[in-house]
Amino acid sequence: MLFDLQPKTRREDLYDRENELSEFQNAVNLGENLILLLGIRRLGKSSLLNVALAESEMPYAKIDVRSLYFTHGSIPQEILARKILDSLLATVSGRKSLRLKLEKVLSSIRGLRISGLSVEFDRKPDLAEILEKISSWAENENLRAIIAFDEAQYLRLSGIRYDGLIAYAVDNLPGITFVLTGSEVGMLHDFLGLENPKKPLFGRYAREIVLQRFRREESVDFLARGFEEVGIEPGRQEIEEAVESLDGIVGWLTMYGYLRGVRELSHSEAMDELFNMAEKLIWEELSSLIQNSRRYGVILKAVAMGNVRWSTIKEYVEFKLGPVNDAKFSILLKNLLKYGYLEKRGNEYSIPDPVVKEVVKNLQLTLW
Incomplete structure (x- = not known):
């Protein structure tokens, strides 16, 4: 439903974003190697990414880089390699022939063992070699392997030149498309350095898909549709007041809709609870x-x-x-x-x- 607080995974639960989904698919169809999903916090980048990946019909790996960073304090190459391969194997688990061919290609990597839907390393992995094998497999199957880094700006904190690795893949591995999302847009651009001649990715083309906040009429319609889904009819004035306060930020609109429509709080209670929860969340972020x-x-x-x-x-x-x-x-x-x-x-x-x-x-x- 529209008011589900978890990132969406199906188009029917994602309000609008038709243009962004179409542009993503167009970039994949054209064989572009680097896609950036950009926008401030709580605009639904993760939801858009989930739906776009699911609808691409391509094998993909999705990695939450921020979670890795806060879990490990950095992003070791071994951890990132394992996450990429575990996620990629999971997305092809229902396509037996494709999975077996992927396993066969990966089995040629020394020190890599596949057990079920996970991999183990007996030696420090070479992520460049792993990407080469993935690209070769995808090309042979006439597919693209999509590797998506959610909140990719945290890669810059790892001490490893992942920007150089991505540059190598963009230049040499035509079977892979990288998708990078970032709410800290300036930090992501600094990490990539597409316009910085001192950076490995300087001069490379990237498809930028920028999420904007909803326009006022879209925010009103989003709340109205969401309330219809859960079977309540709040007054128009309540919706207008919520939109006035939350200004098209879909994350806050969703939270208000959940509190008002699912938990059935009154309008004033829902707004108070939203700001109480937001204060804790924002303080943690800051x-x-x-x-x-x-x-x-x-x-x-x-x-x-x-x-x-x-x-x-x-x-x-x-x-x-x-x-x-x-x-x-x-x-x-x-x-x-x-x-x-x-x-x-x-x-x-x-x-x-x-x-x-x-x-x-x-x-x-x-x-x-």
Whole structure:
């Protein structure tokens, strides 16, 4: 249903995004090697990716890179290789002939053992060799193997030049398409370096599919359809108020719909509960950033309170925390843009997520 809080896996549970799904399939059909799914947090990138992969009818591996990073503190090559192969084997498990051919190709890799739907290594794996075998198998079967890295910007924290490995595959392995998603769009672009002549992927073509927030009428329709699915009819004013507060961010709209329609809270109770849950979630997201520098939190507080220009934001930060030189302050602002917590239009900064803005505005600076 539309108000399911888990990432969607079927088109019928995914509201709209027809153009994005069509563009993804077009890129796969054309044999493009690098696809980027971009957008701020809670716009449904994981859901779009799930549905696009399922509908591609191609073998694929999907890896949640953020989860790997927070589980292991880095992304070792052995862990990533195992995740790729386990996921790929699982997606072809129902196609016996295809799976057997994949197993045969992989069995030629020294030190790799396949047991059921998982692999083990007796020696440190060579991920480049593994990708070569996957590409060869896919080409022989007249298929493409899709390798999707969700929240791929975390690959940059591994200490391994995964950007170089992807560049090698893009140049030399025509049977593989890489799909990378990122909510920290600036950090993902920095990791890839498509426009940086010092980076391995410089000059490579990438299909960029950017998810936008719903327009107002789409948000209203999303909530109306979702409530119809669960059999309730809230007043039009309630829907309008929710849309006004949540501003087309599908993750928040879904959470409100779940609280109001599935848990059957009143409108005011649902909004209160949403902001209570959001405060905990957003604080968890921001805490590691603020641990690096309290100024990040105070910058966000300044913008949430209506300081939108470089000079007024800096004045607020210096009033709260003392002097900071211009160069250091500009770096902090640039990082927040890369992380997706701020956006800039002309000379003005803003927080693109209205719920984040409201939560940050109400958080006490003493917590930081």
